[in-house]
Amino acid sequence: MEPITTTIVAAIALGASHGLKDTAAEAVKDSWAAMKNFIQDRYKDNEDVTDAVDYAIKKPAAKSRQQELSKALENAGADKNQELVQLAEKLLAAAVKEQSGSEETVRHIVNQQVNGDDNIFSGTGNVTARR
Numbered sequence: 001m002e003p004i005t006t007t008i009v010a011a012i013a014l015g016a017s018h019g020l021k022d023t024a025a026e027a028v029k030d031s032w033a034a035m036k037n038f039i040q041d042r043y044k045d046n047e048d049v050t051d052a053v054d055y056a057i058k059k060p061a062a063k064s065r066q067q068e069l070s071k072a073l074e075n076a077g078a079d080k081n082q083e084l085v086q087l088a089e090k091l092l093a094a095a096v097k098e099q100s101g102s103e104e105t106v107r108h109i110v111n112q113q114v115n116g117d118d119n120i121f122s123g124t125g126n127v128t129a130r131r
Contacts, residue, residue, distance in 0.1 A: 004079040005070050011035060011061040011088035012053065013071065014095055025098040031091035038087055048072040 015032035036053070043049035052072035056065040078084055 004085055005073050007092070008073055008078060008084060008088045009056075009066050009070050011029040011091040012039075012056055012102040013066060015091050016060040025094065028098050029090070031094040033085070035084075035087040035091050038084060042081070042084070043076055043078070046072075046076050049076050049078070 012035070015028070015035060039053055042049060043053075049072045052065075052069040056062075056069040059065055073079065
């Protein structure tokens with residue numbers, strides 16, 4: 001996976017895992033809803049993307065679903081969509097803030113969701129909570 005696509009997939013996995021829980025902070029829920037709505041609107045005519053997102057949301061930790069989502073996003077050029085990248089980073093930043101500002105904690109959560117790779121954020125810059 002390309003680093004930017006990895007960030008988007010990680011945000012989707014994290015959002016699906018944590019953003020829908022009652023205990024999630026409002027910022028995480030709001031960021032997750034904004035990202036999901038953007039994808040559904042922007043890629044509504046691309047069934048590969050919308051189906052892959054829906055499929056990944058059902059089991060966000062499943063590697064095969066993440067890989068399918070990554071491929072669909074790359075084929076749709078989502079890694080070049082700056083608004084989507086910003087929404088993914090905003091969701092990850094909200095998760096950082098929810099976890100007491102610990103980027104390492106969120107990195108661990110995302111790595112569990114995506115692929116166990118400690119370098120998931122490499123090439124995408126630092127994810128920090130914006131206050």
